[in-house]
Amino acid sequence: MLNEFATASSHVGRRAIVIGAGVSGLSAANALADHFEEVIVLERDELPYGATPRPGAPQGKQAHGLLGGAIKALEELFPGFARDLVQAGAVPVNHGFEILLEFPRMDPFPRREWSWLTYSLSRPLIELTMRRRVEQQGNIMLRGGCRALEIIGTTDGSDVTGLCCETEDGSPEIISADIVVDASQHGALSLSFLKSAGRPVPKETTIGVDIRYATALFAPSPGALGEFKAIVTFPNAPEGVHYGYLSPVENNCCQLLLVGRGDDIPPVDGDAFLAYAQKLSTPTIYNAMKGAKRLSEVARYGFPESKWRHFGRLDSFPRGLLPTGDAICCLNPVYGQGITVAVQEANILRRLLSTNALEPDPLATLAQAFLAEAESLIEGPWAISAVPDFIYPQTRGERPEDLEDRLKSQAALARLATRDPAVCELFAEVRHLLKPLSALDNPELVRRVEAEMATV
Numbered sequence: 001m002l003n004e005f006a007t008a009s010s011h012v013g014r015r016a017i018v019i020g021a022g023v024s025g026l027s028a029a030n031a032l033a034d035h036f037e038e039v040i041v042l043e044r045d046e047l048p049y050g051a052t053p054r055p056g057a058p059q060g061k062q063a064h065g066l067l068g069g070a071i072k073a074l075e076e077l078f079p080g081f082a083r084d085l086v087q088a089g090a091v092p093v094n095h096g097f098e099i100l101l102e103f104p105r106m107d108p109f110p111r112r113e114w115s116w117l118t119y120s121l122s123r124p125l126i127e128l129t130m131r132r133r134v135e136q137q138g139n140i141m142l143r144g145g146c147r148a149l150e151i152i153g154t155t156d157g158s159d160v161t162g163l164c165c166e167t168e169d170g171s172p173e174i175i176s177a178d179i180v181v182d183a184s185q186h187g188a189l190s191l192s193f194l195k196s197a198g199r200p201v202p203k204e205t206t207i208g209v210d211i212r213y214a215t216a217l218f219a220p221s222p223g224a225l226g227e228f229k230a231i232v233t234f235p236n237a238p239e240g241v242h243y244g245y246l247s248p249v250e251n252n253c254c255q256l257l258l259v260g261r262g263d264d265i266p267p268v269d270g271d272a273f274l275a276y277a278q279k280l281s282t283p284t285i286y287n288a289m290k291g292a293k294r295l296s297e298v299a300r301y302g303f304p305e306s307k308w309r310h311f312g313r314l315d316s317f318p319r320g321l322l323p324t325g326d327a328i329c330c331l332n333p334v335y336g337q338g339i340t341v342a343v344q345e346a347n348i349l350r351r352l353l354s355t356n357a358l359e360p361d362p363l364a365t366l367a368q369a370f371l372a373e374a375e376s377l378i379e380g381p382w383a384i385s386a387v388p389d390f391i392y393p394q395t396r397g398e399r400p401e402d403l404e405d406r407l408k409s410q411a412a413l414a415r416l417a418t419r420d421p422a423v424c425e426l427f428a429e430v431r432h433l434l435k436p437l438s439a440l441d442n443p444e445l446v447r448r449v450e451a452e453m454a455t456v
């Protein structure tokens, strides 16, 4: 049965399978539910009842932030999602006013109230809130403890017809499907399906960053953050590599994230971890946290490289196969863009399903249209994270030829933003993926940025 909002004209197929119940799998499942009689989400982990980290998404122990663009995209997909987040314990944050933003050479960065909010919470609570919404859809089934083993299709790889999985009791099961969405993060099953059918695999672009995350939860001392709810300390690049992020999460706790690069690795020993905060370009976070009680172990995570698999550039793609989320592109997490991109992709899928449902064969062009749009969508976030990463000489990858100009222009734009509230909000909206990068191409703004560049 289609869900209650679906109509006969929105019908695309009988069964959709999603590999992975992470952020992109849950988002895609919700987009598919209006168009398929049944959506089955297969997740290798047992899905927890509460907001607890799980082994299949190890980044869940690390501090996460939701960009303004994530909230907008989540609201579009799950109307009322911000309300759900607050009810679950998330802390609303006006980014420009309630976060102490410490940019080197721009200290103090002016406080400004923006017209939109973000919400601060743990990554497992983001997923739990999404799972609860997905579970309300009568035609979506979440199957935890079920590992997808192989995508199945025609021998020439032109069509995907289902997959083989290992069920909860360890036995193999073949499930037929009209579409298989690969939201596994690694995309390995999509790649092996293409390879085994002798089809071309996507080219990859990588940027080697070798960053190390370490996060612990704390009970902050009362008033430790002064009038702010969160603090972000950016490195004084390229000499400085350390990044710090302190933000509230549910249950009156806060998450402290410290990031190093290359051989400079944040320690997991509790006292040494806190002492590592003294390497930040200002002592603000260390001073705020030095009396705080640590509530969790320090969890570490290594992120070697951003990776973009250009599925959208392939000349043809199997009917009924659709990679999404990190399976297409893993972005340097420091910029906090991954969830936004994953949910924005689900909204693209939702729109394409609605329009394609009117076609005689709705799946014929779906994957290619989706992958082409995803390719364009990723260009903005990739550019936003790639350029600053290349400021470090040790960053691996193909540097843009105009790197110097881009870095200077970004610095000039940031200086303008400190003086002009409208530029500040526009710059923030672009970084939060609320507006496309092209919003900065406004001729008057370009002229002002060039004039500012000439002043240095």
Ligand SMILES: Cc1cc2nc3c(=O)[nH]c(=O)nc-3n(C[C@H](O)[C@H](O)[C@H](O)COP(=O)(O)OP(=O)(O)OC[C@H]3O[C@@H](n4cnc5c(N)ncnc54)[C@H](O)[C@@H]3O)c2cc1C
Residues within 6 Å of the ligand: 019, 020, 021, 022, 023, 024, 025, 042, 043, 044, 045, 055, 056, 057, 059, 062, 063, 064, 065, 066, 067, 070, 146, 147, 148, 149, 183, 184, 185, 186, 213, 301, 303, 324, 325, 326, 327, 331, 333, 334, 335, 336, 337, 338, 339, 340, 342
């Ligand atoms: C350290 C770190 C910090 C981050 N911080 C932020 C942040 O602050 N803000 C932000 O927006 N983004 C952040 N990100 C990025 C964000 O976590 C990802 O972009 C997002 O989780 C992508 O979602 P996904 O569903 O594609 O992958 P995941 O969330 O990783 O989910 C993939 C799921 O697939 C399951 N799976 C894999 N293989 C199989 C299989 N064979 N069968 C069944 N299930 C399978 C896994 O168990 C997992 O549940 C961060 C990433 C990292 C690494």
